Amino acid sequence: MVNYKNxxxxxSVVFFALSKNTFSQLGAKVNFGAxxxxxxxxxxxxxxxxxxxxxxEGDAFIGGSFKNAQPGIQAKATFLxxxxxxxxxxxxxxxxxxxxxxRYGIPPNVNIAYEHSLNIGAFGLGVEYVWANLDFANxxxxxxxxxxxxxxxxxxxxxxxxxxxxxxxxxxxxxxVKDNALRFGGNVKLGVEGKLRxxxxxxxxxxxxxxxxxxxxxxxxxxxxxLPIFESxxxxxxxxxxxxxxxxxx
Numbered sequence: 001m002v003n004y005k006n007x008x009x010x011x012s013v014v015f016f017a018l019s020k021n022t023f024s025q026l027g028a029k030v031n032f033g034a035x036x037x038x039x040x041x042x043x044x045x046x047x048x049x050x051x052x053x054x055x056x057e058g059d060a061f062i063g064g065s066f067k068n069a070q071p072g073i074q075a076k077a078t079f080l081x082x083x084x085x086x087x088x089x090x091x092x093x094x095x096x097x098x099x100x101x102x103r104y105g106i107p108p109n110v111n112i113a114y115e116h117s118l119n120i121g122a123f124g125l126g127v128e129y130v131w132a133n134l135d136f137a138n139x140x141x142x143x144x145x146x147x148x149x150x151x152x153x154x155x156x157x158x159x160x161x162x163x164x165x166x167x168x169x170x171x172x173x174x175x176x177v178k179d180n181a182l183r184f185g186g187n188v189k190l191g192v193e194g195k196l197r198x199x200x201x202x203x204x205x206x207x208x209x210x211x212x213x214x215x216x217x218x219x220x221x222x223x224x225x226x227l228p229i230f231e232s233x234x235x236x237x238x239x240x241x242x243x244x245x246x247x248x249x250x
Contacts, residue, residue, distance in 0.1 A: 031078040033203050035245035038069040039096055042208075042238040046231075047224035051114040051157075052102050064225045065100025065116050072096030072120075074243055076203075078128070086130040090144065094122040098224065109164040116226050118155040120211075124148040128191075138201075139194035146187050150211045153180040157226035177226045183212040187241070199249045207241040 041048040049063030076092040099117040106112065126146030133140055157175035187209025193201050212223050212234065221231030 028079045028081050029250060031080070031201075031247050031249045033074075033076045033078070033201075033245035033247035035074060035203075035243065037072045037074040037094055037096070037241055037243040039072060039098075040069050040240045041066055041224075042240055045224075045235060045237050046222045047237060050102055051100070051116055051226070052104055052112070061230045062225055062227050064098075064222070065102055065114065066098050066224060067100070069242075070096055070098045074245060076245060076247075078247075088128045088130070088142075090124075090126045090128055090146070092122075092124045092126075092146070094120075094124070094148075096120040096122070111162040111164065113160040113162070114158070115160070116157045118224065119153055121151045121153070122148050124186075126186075126189075128189075134194075137194035137196075139192060142191050142193070142205075144189040144191065146189065146207070146209070148184070148186055148209070148211075150183045150185060151180070152183070152223060155180070155226065175226050178220055178228060181217070181220065181223060182215060183223065184214040185210040185212055187239075191243075193247060196246075201247040201249060203243075203245040203247045205243060207239075207243070209239055209241070211237045211239060 046061055047064035048067045049061065049065075050067075051063050051065045072094055074092055074094045076090060079089045081087070097117075097119055100115070102114045104112045124146040126144055128142045128144035130140045130142045155177040157177050159171075159173045159175070161171040161173075163170060187207040189205055189207045191203060191205025193203040195201050213236065216223075216234040216236070218233045219228075220234060221228035222234055223237050225231070
């Protein structure tokens with residue numbers, strides 16, 4: 001099993017090795033950015049479906065409960081070359097926090113709550129192309145393509161049964177969750193950057209991508225659900241991401 005701490009350390013070393021000192025020998029300028037990124041799961045993947053029991057036994061499944069946008073943070077370095085500043089190379093680190101909760105009532109006096117959470121670390125390499133320079137705030141519109149490695153870890157799932165009449169003690173059952181997983185995918189992006197003040201810029205945009213294009217494991221089941229029950233394959237997981245970064249241009 002891959003140790004996620006070693007994985008994060010490795011990609012951090014690679015990320016910061018691609019620094020201004022390294023690329024200055026090639027005549028590159030480096031811009032650094034950091035900020036927030038949110039992730040929405042697209043389509044009908046079970047990761048966004050409820051954990052709770054389904055009504056039809058034949059179509060039963062256990063979902064991930066990630067139906068809403070999930071928060072995260074991103075650090076990004078952009079490398080520009082004087083020979084063609086409209087083509088930029090990028091490297092980025094993302095760290096995403098997925099969490100879902102559900103509650104069901106069983107008359108007359110029982111409440112059942114489900115909680116499911118996991119973290120995803122991602123390392124990406126890509127290229128961007130500036131296709132429009134606007135007339136205000138030194139703004140630029142760009143598109144890009146990233147190749148990414150995703151590491152799913154810190155997986156947790158629990159069922160809590162609460163008896164409102166206190167006839168008996170509450171029951172707490174922690175799921176025997178799936179193993180950590182490493183997958184490879186990528187995304188296309190559309191972004192804009194504009195000047196805030198001095199060397200500080202805002203860099204914002206959207207990504208549409210796939211987290212598990214390579215490395216899917218049908219025996220493990222879906223990538224972002226807690227249990228493999230009722231699962232026979234790992235479907236591709238598509239996501240929509242929105243990012244807002246504060247960027248410093250060296």
